Amino acid sequence: MWRWLSSMLILATLSLTPVYAQSGGSTTALVIGQIKDPQGKAIVGATITAKQLETNLLRTIQTTDDGSFIIAQLPPGNYQIMAQAEGFSSQSLPITLTIGTTTLANFSLTVGTPSEVIEVTADSSTIIEPTKTQKSTIINATQIVNLPINRRNFLDFALTTSGVVQDRGRFQGAQATSGLSFSGQNPRQNNITIDGIDNNDNYAGSVRATYSQEAVKEFQVVSNGFSAEFGRAQGGLVNIVTRTGSNSYEGTLFFLNRNDSLSARNAFSGANKPSFSQYQYGLTLGGPIKKDKAFFFASFERLNIKDSVNVDINAVVVASLNRRGFPVRVGDIPFSEASSTFLLRNDFKLSDKDQVAVRYNFGRIYNGALATFGGGRAESQGGTQQLRDDTLSVSNTRIAPSLNLVNETRFLFARRDLKADSLDPRSGPRLQAGAAVGQDPFLPNPRKEFIFEIVNNTSLVRGINQIKFGVDYLRVHLPKKENLFPAGFFGQATFSTISLSTLAPPLTLIQAFDPALRTPQQQAALKIVGPLLPGRFPGFPLTDLTTIELPTIFIQGFGDPSIEMNYQYISGFFQDDIRLTPKLTAKLGLRYDQERVDFLPKNKGSFSPRVSLAYNPWQRLNLHASYGIFHGITPIAPVMQAGLEKVNGFKQLILFFPYSIIPFSLPGNRFPTSTTLPTGVTYVRQLSGESDIQKDFRNGYAQQVHVGFDVALDKNTSFSASYQYVRGISLPLRRDINPIVRPIVGDPIGSRVKGRIDTNRGGVLDLESNGDSYYNALTLELSRGLGSRLKLLTNYTFGKALDDFSDYRLENAIFQNPLDLRHERGFSIQDIRHRFSLSAVWSLDYTKNQFLKDFVLSSIVRLEGGQPYYYGLGFDKDLSGDLIAGDRPNNVARNIGILDGFYTVDLRLLRKIKIREKVSIEGIFEGFNLFNRVNYSRATLAATLADGIKQDNGRFKLPKQVYSSAFSPRQLQLGFKVIF
DSSP states (O other), rough: HHHHHHHHHHHHOOOOOOOOOOOOOSEEEEOOOOOOOOTHHHTTOOOOEEEEEOOOOEEEEEEOOEEEEEEEESSSEEEEEEETTBOOOEEEEEEOOTTTTTEOOOOOOOOOOTTEEEEEOGGGGGGGGGOOSSEEEEEEEEHHHHHHHHGGGGGGGGGTTTTTOOOOOOOOOGGOOSSEEEEEEEEOOOOETTTTEEHHHHHTEEEEEOOOOOOEEEEEEEEEETTOOSSOOOEEEEEEOOOOOOSSEEEEEEEEEEEEGGBBBTTSEEEOOOOOOOEEEEEEEEEEOOOOOOTEEEEEEEHHHHEEEEOOHHHHHHHHHHTOOOOOOEEEEEEEEEEEEEEEHHHEETTTEEEEEEEEEEEEEEETTTTTBTTTGGOOOOEEEEEEEEEEEEEEEEEEEGGGGEEEEEEEEEEEEEEEEEEHHHHHHEEESSSSSSSTTTOSSSSSEEEEEEEEEEEEEEEEEEEEOOOOOOOOOOOOOOOOOTOOSSBBOBBBBBOOOOTTTOHHHHHHHOOSSSSSHHHHHHHHHGGGHHHHHHOOOOOGGGGOOOOOOOOEEEEBBBEEEEEEEEEEEEEEEEEEETTTEEEEEEEEEEEEEEESOOOEEEEEEEEEEEEEEETTTTEEEEEEEEEEOOEEEEEEHHHHHHHHHEEEEETTTTTTHHHHSSGGSSSSOSSSSOOTTOOOOGGGGEEOOOOOOOEEEEEEEEEEEEESSSEEEEEEEEEEEEOOOOEEEEEESOOBBOOOOHHHHHHHHBBBSSTTSSSEEEEEEEEEEEEEEEEEEEEEEEEEEEEEEEEEEEEEESSSSSOOSSGGOOOTTTTTTGGEEEEEOOOSSSEEEEEEEEEEESSOOGGGEEEEEEEEEEEEOOOOOOOOOOOOOOOOOOHHHHHHTTTTTTTTTEOOOOEEEEEEEEEEEEEEEEEEEEEEEEESSTTTTOOEEOOTTTOOGGTTTTEEEEEEEEOOOGGEEEEOOEEEEEEEEEEE
């Protein structure tokens, strides 16, 4: 397969957008160049004017002593660059500027008068950015409008770039990540900005609500080596710019539909294809409020989905659970999703030296399958989410032409209101009895967030120096009136194989839960053992064990589950891009970051140096290298849990068999909800769990190295090759620092009281900055653009990602031995060894065929190697007291298993019909996973050799029977768009 993949790279000589550097800024672009006379001598004092065609925005500058010029902080768009000098004919160059890039515009003026205007065209070297030092890609308007994208989530376009993979972590729910992993790093460690303003949910390191794809002008994906202007990310950046109005009125109206008659059956659905429908519609409108002075742009979009998840649980287990009061449905369980987004942006040109932009956007989201269920996880494991996200941003750009200075000020206020509720009608404990049933321990989880940010950046051009410096203050406030955990309940009740005496046959999970399924021999043994328990366990009542459930462990929380939190991030930077010679550019940056989070140790902040070089030995070749330190963020969620216990005295009461029987036999299978312990119940710290924070906890960071080259093969084609190295240091993780190290076989209570490192405490889930990660990758990219005919980008990444932990979430914090992180080092769950991506937009307008000329064909192809799999035993082999056992077979490394690869082809066919001069309608056909490949997404965690796992080249390959879910099957979609 990879031989074929290599051939694809070689054959893909038809390619698209150049891979640009992130040089111009988070919302702007940069133009550099030199003006010479016919003899090649520099023209000093020549006038350079940049005019944005959409709004008639003008910027004027004079050339320096060597005839060079730099025009900084230009908004993306179409421009006419005019060069004028006394005694010479004027020259005009049309160019398109994209976010964060540097464009070369050289002029060679001829003798004449300035009134003579000669239009020139760019040469082939302009597709190579001369000062590129970073690893980045522009997703432009052509791609955004024409490429097929599932559910129109434009951030997924980032997956068409190299070094970016879809997050493969388990159990997302109310603490989901950004969904994107850059350079093998944790998906919680990215920075998503809109118009240069924060758009992250720092509670869990995810993304706040965005807006319609139609409202995106373009965005930039930066995976390595960004300048000192950018921070709060050790992974990557996504810089998004919203559309603005122009001097002409423009709008769109669209509608898209897909349903079960147009879709294939999911591999894990029942025998009959489940019902499915999806509707997506919206509109945009933009134009002038006052020509050349004020503009508006508005967008609205709505998504409605009715879908289902298949729950497949053994019939005997289902009957037992229903009989014992835990209602379970099997088959295709319906759920729905809906979202509405709105954006309004107004731009005001107070003068050519002073502009103001005001943007308001909101998102309303309902997700009926927030917490994952399906397969062996009952519907009660699921949850729903209702989210309201409001954002107001104001930005001001002031220009001082005489100083060649631009100052930007941005302000943000956002309000995020999230309600996450459980689907369990009983609100009872979570249990494992042949199936996962009951309330997710992290639900309900309502919270509010108030986000404030102010940014001030100054750009100054002095000779060969392009200097930029600024400050950024971000504050997130979570009010106290929020329940972080289910009131009075935290954790789960589980059942495992129990042998109560040497004579008693062991009980299976379902037999421990359901007395009706026990054999006569088991019931006879329980009748004998029951009367003996009060003597062995003081305080335990005389109980008939033959008629009740026998849980092995019970956990419930008591205390005030609400707390107030504040998060502050203060940063400043200085960046100097120095054009040492016309062929050599050095970029030197220094950033300061200070993160202040309630309950975390105070710190003095951190400095992050960054240095990079770009060298152009000739115009068509750019060699570049960069090194830097990049600090991430600390997600608020795990800090909040530790603070809850420290400040509020929130306690986790843990009861082991036989004491676990007492609360499970009460109504609701738990103690009544209370902020205090039940009467008569003694809290034994050694038997309970607690959270803590490392005393010298620090903010994690990454060292990034990038070396590569870009070459222009012709005026339309470029090829790039690069090597990336990323070393994550002091990354946030959680682990039990007080496990059982001296187990007493057959006495789990005694082991927990006497066998831990610190015999005065129970299990301690510690938030630490001790995680490590390593990433090495070689990437090859080929791009080509034939005007409006063909735009294609293809890339291949050969990489390796290692780390010693997965995530801070309890379900993902799985260690064989949490005291030995050195032996936990293994493949990251984000390790995708081989990855190939191809995206193409092919417009047939150039053809003379009257039928074909109105068509546009586009496609995205993704081929990825298998994801690592944690090959665990599924039980606590070493008796260390794991709540979620991470024990592995002897001599088996972490994540040594491997899942099947991921292959998908998406296709879009569009036909445009012109109704009137400025009105047209587009018919749209889209196919996702066109060849209906079954891409497995999850497998049973405790799959073993008995399940048929086979070893191949040191990796353990899973058989089909242990997979429990798959990504979407083939789905077809029809729609239309009216453009006016």
